[in-house]
Amino acid sequence: MKGIDPIPNKTKNALMKPAAKAIGEAFGTILNSLAHWSTDGLARYNISHEADLKDFKAKYERRLADVPEPEIDDSKLLLVAKAIEDGQYRMDEDYMREAFARLITHASDRRTNNDYKPLYSSILSNLSSQEAKLLIGLSAETYSLLPLERIKSQEHGGSAYSYISGYAVLQSDGIIYFDANTTLTLELLQNAGLVSIKPQFELTSPFYQSLYNMFEWSTQYADFKNTHPISSGHEYRVERGDVELTELGKSFTRFINN
Numbered sequence: 001m002k003g004i005d006p007i008p009n010k011t012k013n014a015l016m017k018p019a020a021k022a023i024g025e026a027f028g029t030i031l032n033s034l035a036h037w038s039t040d041g042l043a044r045y046n047i048s049h050e051a052d053l054k055d056f057k058a059k060y061e062r063r064l065a066d067v068p069e070p071e072i073d074d075s076k077l078l079l080v081a082k083a084i085e086d087g088q089y090r091m092d093e094d095y096m097r098e099a100f101a102r103l104i105t106h107a108s109d110r111r112t113n114n115d116y117k118p119l120y121s122s123i124l125s126n127l128s129s130q131e132a133k134l135l136i137g138l139s140a141e142t143y144s145l146l147p148l149e150r151i152k153s154q155e156h157g158g159s160a161y162s163y164i165s166g167y168a169v170l171q172s173d174g175i176i177y178f179d180a181n182t183t184l185t186l187e188l189l190q191n192a193g194l195v196s197i198k199p200q201f202e203l204t205s206p207f208y209q210s211l212y213n214m215f216e217w218s219t220q221y222a223d224f225k226n227t228h229p230i231s232s233g234h235e236y237r238v239e240r241g242d243v244e245l246t247e248l249g250k251s252f253t254r255f256i257n258n
């Protein structure tokens with residue numbers, strides 16, 4: 001928004017102070033400025049509740065307290081300010097406040113911030129909590145990939161088929177993402193360049209085969225078949241594939257993980 005400097009002079013002056021104090025004071029000044037803009041009714045900077053602001057600041061301060069003073073890097077202060085501004089609309093969700101607190105802490109820590117890019121706060125601000133959870137779950141998996149499946153109706157004894165479901169994502173901890181939002185979530189993450197969907201790339205190791213089987217034996221699959229009848233002469237089949245983090249996705253999730 002023209003005419004508004006999101007980084008006040010107090011923040012810029014804080015750059016002259018010791019690192020931890022500078023970042024802490026700058027953080028507080030920025031949040032106070034956002035709260036002021038909110039009470040002035042500037043929609044772009046609207047933050048629902050002052051309590052969310054305080055909780056966000058507290059989450060960040062708790063994490064920053066675990067960073068040794070010599071490792072606190074105030075050279076990224078302007079990037080921290082950008083991250084706070086980018087995250088202002090997401091502070092009404094506890095999960096996203098926590099994710100932004102992790103992001104900003106990693107940006108403030110010289111041990112982790114060499115690869116920090118301004119793009120990351122923009123990416124996070126555009127994710128829903130479901131998208132962020134799926135990304136973080138994916139990053140925790142071996143090789144940063146997971147099996148996925150789609151259900152199709154196939155002509156019995158023939159090759160003609162049609163898809164009758166979206167994607168099911170199968171986590172190694174037994175969690176199955178299989179609802180109306182799963183496919184949209186995956187496609188949005190792929191459009192953002194964070195994941196790559198390979199719908200026909202079946203993972204062949206016994207471990208991943210067991211995850212495919214887990215879904216095919218699940219009540220979710222059985223319930224789907226019960227509520228989605230198919231034409232006579234057709235049978236239910238599944239298509240096995242995978243979804244994996246891209247290099248951008250791997251780099252980004254390092255900054256929002258614990």
